Amino acid sequence: MKHNKKLLMAILWSAMGASLILFVATRFNVYAFLSIFVTAALALAWWGMNFPITETARRNTHLGVVGFWTLIFGLLFGPFPVPKKPQYVVGEVHRFSEMEHGWGRMYSGALGPQIANHGRVYTDPEEVNGIGGARGKSPSFVTGYPLARALFGGASALDGYRGVEKHGGEPAAPVKYPWVNYESEARGTKLGWNKGDMLLPEVAKQLGYEKARYTPEENSLMVKGIGKWLGSMDVAIAEVDPRWFYSHDFITKGTPLPLEEVKELKYAIQLFVDQDWTRVHNDPGNSWWSVAKSGQAYSTSAWQAVRLAAMLRDMGYVARVGFGGINYDSVESPISVYSGKGEYGRLSDAVVPSAGGLRFKSASVLTNFPLKAGDPDQGYGITRMCANCDRCARACPVSSIAMGEPTVENGVNMWQVDKDKCVRFRAGNLGGNCCNECLRVCPYNKPDTLFHRLGNYMIAHSPVAPYLFGSVRGVGLEDWLDFDYSSEAGHVKNRPARWVQENPGFKMQFPYYVGNYIYTEEDRSTAEAWAAGEGAKMGKVGLTYKGVEWGKIEPRLLDANGRSRNVHHDFEKGALPAELPLPGKTISKEEAQALLDSGQAFAGGSNHTDANVFPPRSPKYERGVLTYKEAAKKWKEEK
Amino acid sequence: MLNLKVNFQMKWYEGLLWAVEIGLVAFGLWALVDTLMISCSKAAWRFLLLFLIWALPGAAVLVFFRPGRNAQDNA
Numbered sequence: 001m002k003h004n005k006k007l008l009m010a011i012l013w014s015a016m017g018a019s020l021i022l023f024v025a026t027r028f029n030v031y032a033f034l035s036i037f038v039t040a041a042l043a044l045a046w047w048g049m050n051f052p053i054t055e056t057a058r059r060n061t062h063l064g065v066v067g068f069w070t071l072i073f074g075l076l077f078g079p080f081p082v083p084k085k086p087q088y089v090v091g092e093v094h095r096f097s098e099m100e101h102g103w104g105r106m107y108s109g110a111l112g113p114q115i116a117n118h119g120r121v122y123t124d125p126e127e128v129n130g131i132g133g134a135r136g137k138s139p140s141f142v143t144g145y146p147l148a149r150a151l152f153g154g155a156s157a158l159d160g161y162r163g164v165e166k167h168g169g170e171p172a173a174p175v176k177y178p179w180v181n182y183e184s185e186a187r188g189t190k191l192g193w194n195k196g197d198m199l200l201p202e203v204a205k206q207l208g209y210e211k212a213r214y215t216p217e218e219n220s221l222m223v224k225g226i227g228k229w230l231g232s233m234d235v236a237i238a239e240v241d242p243r244w245f246y247s248h249d250f251i252t253k254g255t256p257l258p259l260e261e262v263k264e265l266k267y268a269i270q271l272f273v274d275q276d277w278t279r280v281h282n283d284p285g286n287s288w289w290s291v292a293k294s295g296q297a298y299s300t301s302a303w304q305a306v307r308l309a310a311m312l313r314d315m316g317y318v319a320r321v322g323f324g325g326i327n328y329d330s331v332e333s334p335i336s337v338y339s340g341k342g343e344y345g346r347l348s349d350a351v352v353p354s355a356g357g358l359r360f361k362s363a364s365v366l367t368n369f370p371l372k373a374g375d376p377d378q379g380y381g382i383t384r385m386c387a388n389c390d391r392c393a394r395a396c397p398v399s400s401i402a403m404g405e406p407t408v409e410n411g412v413n414m415w416q417v418d419k420d421k422c423v424r425f426r427a428g429n430l431g432g433n434c435c436n437e438c439l440r441v442c443p444y445n446k447p448d449t450l451f452h453r454l455g456n457y458m459i460a461h462s463p464v465a466p467y468l469f470g471s472v473r474g475v476g477l478e479d480w481l482d483f484d485y486s487s488e489a490g491h492v493k494n495r496p497a498r499w500v501q502e503n504p505g506f507k508m509q510f511p512y513y514v515g516n517y518i519y520t521e522e523d524r525s526t527a528e529a530w531a532a533g534e535g536a537k538m539g540k541v542g543l544t545y546k547g548v549e550w551g552k553i554e555p556r557l558l559d560a561n562g563r564s565r566n567v568h569h570d571f572e573k574g575a576l577p578a579e580l581p582l583p584g585k586t587i588s589k590e591e592a593q594a595l596l597d598s599g600q601a602f603a604g605g606s607n608h609t610d611a612n613v614f615p616p617r618s619p620k621y622e623r624g625v626l627t628y629k630e631a632a633k634k635w636k637e638e639k
Numbered sequence: 640m641l642n643l644k645v646n647f648q649m650k651w652y653e654g655l656l657w658a659v660e661i662g663l664v665a666f667g668l669w670a671l672v673d674t675l676m677i678s679c680s681k682a683a684w685r686f687l688l689l690f691l692i693w694a695l696p697g698a699a700v701l702v703f704f705r706p707g708r709n710a711q712d713n714a
Contacts, residue, residue, distance in 0.1 A: 048703025
């Protein structure tokens with residue numbers, strides 16, 4: 001009998017040991033992790049029940065458990081230094097053409113005619129003609145439905161306020177060439193904040209005086225206070241690196257944006273608007289809400305930035321506004337990163353813990369108003385966390401987010417999203433008008449509660465928390481907890497991944513001339529064959545992967561070859577015609593060269609060779625390896 | 640009239656372990672409430688379960704590790 005008791009005890013301790021070995025061998029699998037505690041408890045209980053316990057053994061086991069938890073507490077909550085923010089810039093960085101990003105390529109037709117005409121599958125012909133005819137444009141996944149149209153419309157309505165023509169004392173009316181600095185009549189006069197120059201009370205309290213002195217530190221506190229008053233979740237301030245400015249503008253289809261004309265713009269103020277936890281949490285990824293919540297955040301942030309800029313202009317300073325969907329003059333994510341508010345994550349975008357991780361949309365104001373920028377070295381352990389977490393990459397319906405290690409693109413070492421695949425799914429998602437999956441599953445995507453802040457603290461400081469919360473190989477704690485389940489909306493089960501495809505065998509013809517811009521062979525999409533249906537099932541259609549189910553496509557929505565038909569889920573008659581017009585045209589190499597040489601057309605993706613960039617790159621900022629600090633310092637000194 | 644007399648005594652190291660156990664359960668309850676508040680009921684219950692599982696070894700020691708009548712105290 002006693003022998004059996006001892007045997008069972010040995011088995012229980014062995015089970016605990018095996019759980020421990022499994023935990024390490026599976027790279028921190030959460031089930032093995034939990035099993036360690038359960039088996040340890042059983043072994044201790046069995047020991048206590050069946051064998052004599054001495055006072056010494058009693059004391060030692062008590063202290064052993066206390067010691068274990070003290071160690072764990074120390075490892076999780078200890079004030080370990082936050083890992084240094086990685087040096088993302090490792091090579092020569094070129095300015096990015098706005099024509100080069102996913103939306104620019106898709107809308108301009110560089111990804112093919114079917115996706116460029118995607119809006120036609122969302123509505124019946126009458127609506128297509130109505131929307132398109134009235135505005136002289138094809139409908140899009142944004143303009144196809146009233147809610148999305150209304151919420152994105154807020155940003156469109158404000159676009160005029162970026163222009164040079166004035167309305168009610170403010171710049172108004174869309175301009176053909178948007179690379180302008182509005183100069184207020186007050187410019188040079190330098191009016192103060194208000195009559196008496198009283199500071200916001202909270203700023204006055206912090207500084208210990210009430211009347212403005214216009215020091216950069218005071219200006220920053222005021223701008224942050226006003227930004228938050230306007231509704232921004234947080235306010236980022238950074239010194240401008242001129243490589244953040246787009247080299248070519250999208251709205252005017254490729255107009256170059258010369259650095260010489262914006263030398264005054266030394267500071268960037270960034271405002272963040274939440275896309276709303278409830279909407280993001282409850283969005284199944286194939287919904288018709290997705291793009292509407294994006295529009296809401298774009299419109300709201302645009303309003304905030306336009307108001308802030310109006311104030312700065314009236315005070316006598318230059319203020320340019322950039323806002324979404326596509327009205328930016330500069331890339332937004334580096335402002336978030338180098339203002340000390342975030343870091344680059346696996347999505348190749350900035351994760352900002354104080355703005356819901358990835359859940360925000362931002363707008364920015366570029367100005368010469370003297371400000372004190374945030375600490376560009378401020379880290380949050382985000383890149384380290386993302387190295388241990390692949391939830392967004394797993395969730396992406398078209399596998400456009402990189403698993404594995406970061407790679408170098410345009411001199412920047414980080415994970416690179418396949419923007420063509422991403423945009424084709426988001427614009428051409430036939431089961432909904434966008435996606436949202438990466439945002440929804442990101443561990444940083446939680447409401448800003450004290451408990452969530454504690455989690456962010458652990459991820460930033462603790463050397464073990466990133467392994468515990470986001471195991472890239474096993475099932476991490478975040479997976480097991482299953483935040484995906486919403487008590488308001490239930491569980492996301494069915495996510496049919498379908499997207500507008502190009503005709504079989506499609507190959508884009510370059511040079512391709514659209515507006516003022518010429519796309520060349522260097523701009524060919526690496527996802528072109530996939531876009532035409534080849535290997536398209538590399539999307540996660542019909543798979544169950546790490547607990548996520550991907551729904552099957554109904555047979556009526558597939559053609560005889562099993563390809564996705566370009567027809568809206570709810571509108572069977574609306575298949576796109578086989579032949580569709582492109583917004584631009586294919587021209588010969590000679591014609592393209594003549595247009596570029598004569599300055600009638602422009603070109604210049606960041607991956608282009610120098611000879612194929614029109615106008616030429618800046619020798620000062622786009623040659624050699626310049627860190628952010630070096631480039632920002634040079635720009636600040638530029639007169 | 641009910642005359643209730645409660646006699647309670649514990650060693651210093653028992654107090655420490657009780658503090659750890661109470662802390663773990665309290666943390667689990669905080670996680671439960673916070674996560675319920677953000678409409679993640681499944682995650683909320685699992686959070687609580689997680690902390691209860693973590694508290695199991697300590698609970699086993701508190702409940703079952705008591706010196707028996709015949710135990711030899713070598714301390």
